[in-house]
Amino acid sequence: MSEKLSVKTMEQFAAQGEKPEILFWVGSAGSYDDRAKKISRAFVKILNKANVDFAVLGAEESCTGDVAKRAGNEFLFQMQAMMNIEILNAYEIKRIVTCDPHSFNTIKNEYPDLGGNYEVVHHTQYIKELIDSGRLSIEGEAYKGKRITFHDPCYLGRANSIFDAPRNVLQKTNAIMVEMERNKKTALCCGAGGAQMFKEPEKGDMDINVLRTKDALETNPNIIATGCPYCNTMMTDGIKAHQKEDTVDVLDVAELIANSI
Amino acid sequence: MEYIANILFAIALTVGIGFFARNIRKLSRNIKLGKTVDTTDNKPQRWKNMARIALGQTKMVVRPIAGLMHIIVYVGFVIINIEVLEIIIDGLLGTHRVFASLGTLYDFLIGSFEILAFLVVVAVVIFWVRRNIIKLKRFIKPEMEGWPKKDGNLILYIELILMFLFLTMNAADLQLQTLGAEHYTKAGSFPISQFIAPLFEGMSVSSLIIIERIAWWLHIIGILCFLNYLYYSKHLHILLAFPNTYYGKLKPQGQLDNLEAVTKEVKLMMDPSADPFAAPAEDTVDPEKFGASDVMDLSRVQLLNAYTCTECGRCTSECPANQTGKKLSPRKIMMDTRDRLEEVGKHMDKNKGKFVDDGKQLLGDYISNEELWACTTCNACVEACPVSIDPLSIIIEMRRYLVMEQSAAPMELNNMMSNIENNGAPWPYNQQDRLNWVNE
Ligand code: SF4
Ligand code: SF4
Numbered sequence: 001m002s003e004k005l006s007v008k009t010m011e012q013f014a015a016q017g018e019k020p021e022i023l024f025w026v027g028s029a030g031s032y033d034d035r036a037k038k039i040s041r042a043f044v045k046i047l048n049k050a051n052v053d054f055a056v057l058g059a060e061e062s063c064t065g066d067v068a069k070r071a072g073n074e075f076l077f078q079m080q081a082m083m084n085i086e087i088l089n090a091y092e093i094k095r096i097v098t099c100d101p102h103s104f105n106t107i108k109n110e111y112p113d114l115g116g117n118y119e120v121v122h123h124t125q126y127i128k129e130l131i132d133s134g135r136l137s138i139e140g141e142a143y144k145g146k147r148i149t150f151h152d153p154c155y156l157g158r159a160n161s162i163f164d165a166p167r168n169v170l171q172k173t174n175a176i177m178v179e180m181e182r183n184k185k186t187a188l189c190c191g192a193g194g195a196q197m198f199k200e201p202e203k204g205d206m207d208i209n210v211l212r213t214k215d216a217l218e219t220n221p222n223i224i225a226t227g228c229p230y231c232n233t234m235m236t237d238g239i240k241a242h243q244k245e246d247t248v249d250v251l252d253v254a255e256l257i258a259n260s261i
Numbered sequence: 262m263e264y265i266a267n268i269l270f271a272i273a274l275t276v277g278i279g280f281f282a283r284n285i286r287k288l289s290r291n292i293k294l295g296k297t298v299d300t301t302d303n304k305p306q307r308w309k310n311m312a313r314i315a316l317g318q319t320k321m322v323v324r325p326i327a328g329l330m331h332i333i334v335y336v337g338f339v340i341i342n343i344e345v346l347e348i349i350i351d352g353l354l355g356t357h358r359v360f361a362s363l364g365t366l367y368d369f370l371i372g373s374f375e376i377l378a379f380l381v382v383v384a385v386v387i388f389w390v391r392r393n394i395i396k397l398k399r400f401i402k403p404e405m406e407g408w409p410k411k412d413g414n415l416i417l418y419i420e421l422i423l424m425f426l427f428l429t430m431n432a433a434d435l436q437l438q439t440l441g442a443e444h445y446t447k448a449g450s451f452p453i454s455q456f457i458a459p460l461f462e463g464m465s466v467s468s469l470i471i472i473e474r475i476a477w478w479l480h481i482i483g484i485l486c487f488l489n490y491l492y493y494s495k496h497l498h499i500l501l502a503f504p505n506t507y508y509g510k511l512k513p514q515g516q517l518d519n520l521e522a523v524t525k526e527v528k529l530m531m532d533p534s535a536d537p538f539a540a541p542a543e544d545t546v547d548p549e550k551f552g553a554s555d556v557m558d559l560s561r562v563q564l565l566n567a568y569t570c571t572e573c574g575r576c577t578s579e580c581p582a583n584q585t586g587k588k589l590s591p592r593k594i595m596m597d598t599r600d601r602l603e604e605v606g607k608h609m610d611k612n613k614g615k616f617v618d619d620g621k622q623l624l625g626d627y628i629s630n631e632e633l634w635a636c637t638t639c640n641a642c643v644e645a646c647p648v649s650i651d652p653l654s655i656i657i658e659m660r661r662y663l664v665m666e667q668s669a670a671p672m673e674l675n676n677m678m679s680n681i682e683n684n685g686a687p688w689p690y691n692q693q694d695r696l697n698w699v700n701e
Contacts, residue, residue: 007699028686030698037698044699058696062685070638071674072552072660074520076681078527109516114524154639159515185644189581194638198677198687202635205586212581 005044009058010091020055022126023093025107027100028063029229035236036229039099042258043123049261050136054097060087066106071195078114081106085116099123099254101155101228102193108160122156124166124227124253131172140260143173146222148256149180151212151235152187153228166227166253173260178219188212190238192230213238217248224250270352270481277485284492288568291606294616295561300508307507310649315506320647324575327391330384334420337381338499341374341427348481358434361448371449375431378424379453385424389417399574402583404593409572412494419490423483430476432457433469442466501569502648508562509649514640517657522549552661555622556602559658566650567598576642576652582635589635591642591652597627598655624659633659634671 013020024047029036047054065080084107088096096118098104108120121129130136148170156162163184170177182188191201191208201207213235216224224239226232229252236250300307313319318335322328350359361367392400392413400413432454437445439458451458461469491497498505553559556567576591577583583590601623609616624630633656642652663669670678677687685692 005699007696009696026695026698028688031695032686032688032690032698037701040698041701056696059693061695062692063681063687065681067687068678068681069517070657070660071670071678072657072662072664073670073678074523074551074661075527075665076678078519078523079531080681080685082527082531105513105515109513110519113519154637154641155515158640158644160513186579186641188584189637189639189641191581191637194636195674195677196637199634199671199673201585202582202587202589202631204582204635208581208585208637211585 003045005041006048007044008055010055010060010093011058013055014091019092021053022055022095022097023088023091024054024056025064025096025098025100025103026056026061027098027103027229030099031061033229033233035233036099039229039232039252039254042252043099043254045258046127046130046136046254046261050130052130052135057087064103064106066102066110067195067198069106069110070193077110081111081114081116085111085114088116088118093118095119095121097121097123097126099227099229099252101153101159102230105155105159122162122165122227124156124169125162127169127253127257128165131169136261138172138257138260141174142259143175143223143256146175147178147220148173148175148223148225149178149216149219149221150183150225150227150253151180151190151216151231152184153226153231154187154189154193156227157187158185166225169253169257170225173256175223175256178221180215180219182215188215190228190231190234192234197230197233207238207241209234209238210241213242213244217242217244221248223256224248225253225256226250227253264355267353267355273482273485274349274352277482277488281488281492284489287606287610288492290609290614291602292561292564292568294557294602294605295559295564298560298562300562303511306511307509310509310511311503311507313506314509314647314649315502318647320649323645323647330387333377333380333384334388335499337377337384338420340377341381343370344374344427345481345484348477352481357444358446358448361446367448368450371431372452375428375451375453378427382421382424385417385420389414392417399578402574402577402590402592404590404596405572405574409495409596412496413572415490416494416496419483419487423480423487426476426480426483428454428457430473430480433461433473433476436461436464437466437469437473440466440469442470495570495572498569498571498648501565502571505565505569506649508565510643510651510654514643517654520551520661522551550662551665552663553655553658554624554662554666556598556605557616558662559598559655563651563655563658564598564602566652566655567595567602569648570595570599570650571648572596573647575645575647576650579641579645581637581639581641587632587635588629589632591656594628594632594652594655595650598623601627624662628659630663630669633663 010023026040030040062083063080064084065077068080069077096107101122104120104122107116107118131138150166150170152163167177188211189208190212224235226235232250232252239245239248239250318332321331347358347360351357391397431451434445435451435454435458438447491500550558556564572592574592580589580591605616608619636656638653640653680687680689684690
């Protein structure tokens with residue numbers, strides 16, 4: 001993707017004395033991880049297409065602290081949280097959208113206690129909102145008739161009971177939606193949460209992502225759709241473990257939509 | 262002489278209930294070792310959860326077969342206990358079937374008790390088969406070896422015996438009614454025990470009375486024993502499921518609490534006007550311990566969780582770590598917490614109610630670091646639990662202790678955390694490069 005994206009920072013907005021509609025919280029993965037960066041770009045393509053007046057924090061954004069908190073480091077978490085809250089509050093941010101369910105959960109649920117009160121939406125919810133309000137229309141047929149199975153991210157699904165938005169959005173691509181046997185509330189984790197992403201797994205007889213991709217492959221999909229950069233990495237690796245990387249794609253909802261507009 | 266039965270009954274009742282009250286006091290003392298948490302919020306929702314989850318068993322039926330059986334045993338247990346009320350009155354006053362005057366209603370009640378008793382027998386047999394013949398995976402995990410396995414079966418045997426005694430008692434009674442024995446007025450309907458009654462054909466009134474009385478006494482003594490067995494068993498959940506679902510988590514599952522003690526320190530650190538070299542206040546008490554290494558560091562709700570756990574293993578069977586052969590089992594986390602709490606309680610009993618350090622703790626002696634680090638914080642265990650237990654909260658509390666008190670995180674996690682400290686990201690990239698993705 002080398003399309004020119006239009007992205008303004010909060011600093012630029014402030015310098016012009018303007019306020020964006022919404023802040024796009026990119027998150028650490030979306031900023032640095034090669035695979036996740038593509039998801040950030042796809043989402044911005046959607047935002048540009050729908051003429052959303054959005055901002056990013058750029059160099060002023062810092063890790064939400066979610067992963068530190070779940071690793072047990074409450075100090076580091078609260079330091080990060082308070083730093084971020086200071087910046088968000090200074091810019092008087094009201095509404096935040098993010099592609100990362102972990103950032104979504106932490107900012108939405110754990111920041112308010114520490115003085116950060118914002119309306120936070122996941123990018124799949126926001127895309128749905130854009131479609132419903134007529135700002136975005138999906139005309140492309142890139143995925144028409146393709147079998148897509150959606151893997152619920154724990155921190156979007158079970159943790160925050162958001163199950164329908166990603167499915168509704170995917171439906172618009174005219175793909176054939178297939179559900180894994182364990183889905184929504186009983187979906188199996190991809191194995192990345194709780195700081196597992198950053199360490200080797202404990203001794204066992206299988207890796208969790210391999211088990212979860214097995215669930216997905218049982219639906220005989222063309223595409224495994226994800227809504228979290230970490231799930232994406234895990235499922236992509238899982239597909240490789242099953243030697244299915246040539247026949248099954250792992251794509252974020254944002255990418256699927258960006259390719260359909 | 263004629264009051265001897267009544268007196269014996271009153272003694273049995275007093276001893277049984279007295280002992281039970283003693284155990285409940287101990288239970289409450291042990292739970293109070295935990296930290297207080299504010300659970301005064303949103304009472305309507307809490308009552309609703311209790312009604313739905315504990316009374317309505319909504320989470321049980323997620324697994325339909327086990328759920329249906331469980332509802333039968335549960336409804337049977339509750340309803341048949343109305344009969345116990347009659348037994349107690351009869352026992353104390355020396356009456357026989359004191360509610361018989363209710364007439365048709367009484368016939369209906371006894372009839373439905375019998376049908377329920379029969380269904381309970383069927384369900385209990387199926388439960389036993391699932392545990393011992395089919396050997397469902399979740400019942401044969403390592404943490405179930407020894408007492409937990411025995412406990413599970415013992416409960417089934419006791420229930421079976423109680424139902425059997427109840428039906429025998431009724432069958433003998435029916436036979437006595439048919440023979441027109443004195444005291445045994447015609448009352449009740451016996452849809453199930455009518456099939457047992459023929460076994461007593463030809464017996465004399467006096468032997469029938471002996472059978473009926475023995476069954477009656479064993480039934481009520483059995484119930485009193487069962488009541489006192491609860492405290493030592495996973496069967497405690499029949500009582501604690503109610504408070505536990507009331508105190509269960511109301512926030513979104515993904516939300517962890519923020520440690521207040523940490524907030525204070527972080528605010529101080531970030532406050533530009535605070536003097537970093539200021540001498541600590543004279544009266545500083547012991548710095549608060551972060552996280553949990555033993556049961557006293559957990560909250561009262563977490564300790565109540567531990568006593569409520571039914572050891573059903575639904576949590577463990579949904580746990581991604583456990584499914585992939587890791588040591589972690591959320592059920593074991595709960596069982597360990599209860600075992601350790603019991604151990605602490607016994608120590609207190611020995612030391613006149615005070616806890617003296619016994620050189621042991623929950624972390625290390627019961628729960629290993631390896632188990633704690635295998636958790637993905639996915640909340641599958643929390644979702645699966647039929648009685649609103651939150652094993653994840655204990656895991657996080659113990660990780661907090663490992664990291665903040667002992668700096669004992671795995672090396673890769675320490676690297677990740679120092680990256681966050683230095684660059685504001687879990688990877689070693691420069692914060693100034695955060696926006697590079699736009700032009701790549
Ligand atoms: S939260 Fe942890 S213990 Fe619970 S199911 Fe997930 S991995 Fe297992
Ligand atoms: S914690 Fe809940 S799900 Fe797990 S064994 Fe105990 S009662 Fe069952």
